[in-house]
Amino acid sequence: MPRRKILVVGAGPVGAVAALACARLGHEVTLLEAQPKVDDSPRASTTQPPTLEILAELGLIGEYERVGLVARTFQFWDRPTRQLIAEFDFEHLRGETPFPYVVQTEQHKLANMAINAMGRMPNAKVLMGHGVTGISQKDSEVKIETDHGPFTADYVIGCDGGRSIVRKQLDIDFEGYTWPERFLVVTTKFDFAAALGCCTRNYMAGPEEWTNLFKVAGDDLKGRWRAVFNTREDEPDEEALSDAAVRARLSRVFVPEDKRSYLHLNLYKVHQRVAKQFRKGRVFLCGDAAHVNNPIGGLGLNCGIHEAWDLANLLSGEKPDLDAYERRRRPLNIEYVQEQTVANKKRLEERDPAKREARFDELRRMAGDSAKHKQFLMRASLLESSRRAAGS
Numbered sequence: 001m002p003r004r005k006i007l008v009v010g011a012g013p014v015g016a017v018a019a020l021a022c023a024r025l026g027h028e029v030t031l032l033e034a035q036p037k038v039d040d041s042p043r044a045s046t047t048q049p050p051t052l053e054i055l056a057e058l059g060l061i062g063e064y065e066r067v068g069l070v071a072r073t074f075q076f077w078d079r080p081t082r083q084l085i086a087e088f089d090f091e092h093l094r095g096e097t098p099f100p101y102v103v104q105t106e107q108h109k110l111a112n113m114a115i116n117a118m119g120r121m122p123n124a125k126v127l128m129g130h131g132v133t134g135i136s137q138k139d140s141e142v143k144i145e146t147d148h149g150p151f152t153a154d155y156v157i158g159c160d161g162g163r164s165i166v167r168k169q170l171d172i173d174f175e176g177y178t179w180p181e182r183f184l185v186v187t188t189k190f191d192f193a194a195a196l197g198c199c200t201r202n203y204m205a206g207p208e209e210w211t212n213l214f215k216v217a218g219d220d221l222k223g224r225w226r227a228v229f230n231t232r233e234d235e236p237d238e239e240a241l242s243d244a245a246v247r248a249r250l251s252r253v254f255v256p257e258d259k260r261s262y263l264h265l266n267l268y269k270v271h272q273r274v275a276k277q278f279r280k281g282r283v284f285l286c287g288d289a290a291h292v293n294n295p296i297g298g299l300g301l302n303c304g305i306h307e308a309w310d311l312a313n314l315l316s317g318e319k320p321d322l323d324a325y326e327r328r329r330r331p332l333n334i335e336y337v338q339e340q341t342v343a344n345k346k347r348l349e350e351r352d353p354a355k356r357e358a359r360f361d362e363l364r365r366m367a368g369d370s371a372k373h374k375q376f377l378m379r380a381s382l383l384e385s386s387r388r389a390a391g392s
């Protein structure tokens, strides 16, 4: 297999996986990260079955499951009436994948795991505190400028997140829109499963305000919950982050008054955007640098990891078909990630009572019919998109 010089920009979970995958395929890899350490703010945790398949190929799955929580089911609730609408069970995917479940592992654990694995490989280098500032390319190589001097490579993979410098340097449009409301993540030790009888992944629809509840292991593996809420469109950030507003939100998701303390708050803007191109010359975009979406359904990071894996394998071919990456990955992101996350958001926030009931009925019908149940999960888990990518 040809040994190529590959630079990966950004040691988030996608960059770290892209770099490890390229290194395991024998390439000479350098991972450049602007920050001194991996960002450990609470973001993605839901890891879908096809992503677990990739982590198994990379030799990370044992550790990944050990520091996360295995979740076989997820539930839809009507929040105002506190009524369970439908439960979906990944056991329906047995036979389709060796991993008929998701694993809730915080994304910084994955990035650190992949970086540690690279530390044992002579052909891989990780340079933290190296911010990329510019890119230029010729037919035969790419040059990257950093605040520690220049680097050259055969190929560059830009995994530097939603505000990607790589994408901006390539002058590629980030097409799409930003939602008017923001999402608030409240991390708490309150045990929602014990209090509400819910599972570890829950979507609670509400016409004024919805809530998603997820359990994660935490760095201490003692378990904690993330409650995600929409803000009002006209709600100032300071108000959403105020103690009174946070406690009021927790009360609306049935947390008793003496249990409304919390560990962490995260308020963020939500976008649906896809880069117009996923490649220019010898430079590729991967993960959030290529696309961003609302997190409902846990798809964005998963899709980024599938791209990283796909690209590492593509660049290992004798004469790589560079166009294949964008040709395959861009439509898959639009169809499986953008469209599904927008539909997931609409399902939660529907205001019209008749349409809400119709959406709930549809969920009940799908959950109650084994074939439809499986079909829904094939899409929702990105297994269908992964199988399509493999066949294209």
Ligand SMILES: Cc1cc2nc3c(=O)[nH]c(=O)nc-3n(C[C@H](O)[C@H](O)[C@H](O)COP(=O)(O)OP(=O)(O)OC[C@H]3O[C@@H](n4cnc5c(N)ncnc54)[C@H](O)[C@@H]3O)c2cc1C
Residues within 6 Å of the ligand: 009, 010, 011, 012, 013, 014, 015, 032, 033, 034, 035, 038, 039, 042, 043, 044, 045, 046, 047, 107, 130, 131, 132, 133, 159, 160, 161, 162, 164, 165, 185, 266, 268, 286, 287, 288, 289, 295, 297, 298, 299, 300, 301, 302, 303, 304
């Ligand atoms: C609250 C929340 C919950 C989410 N939940 C889920 C979920 O359950 N499932 C899911 O699939 N997705 C989820 N997402 C989305 C997920 O977090 C992102 O898709 C993911 O972080 C993308 O990873 P990435 O590696 O592409 O980018 P990032 O994680 O943004 O990493 C980019 C890295 O590049 C570095 N960088 C930036 N500029 C430079 C530069 N110039 N030079 C060098 N390095 C640079 C940054 O410091 C950073 O380390 C969620 C997002 C949020 C906000």
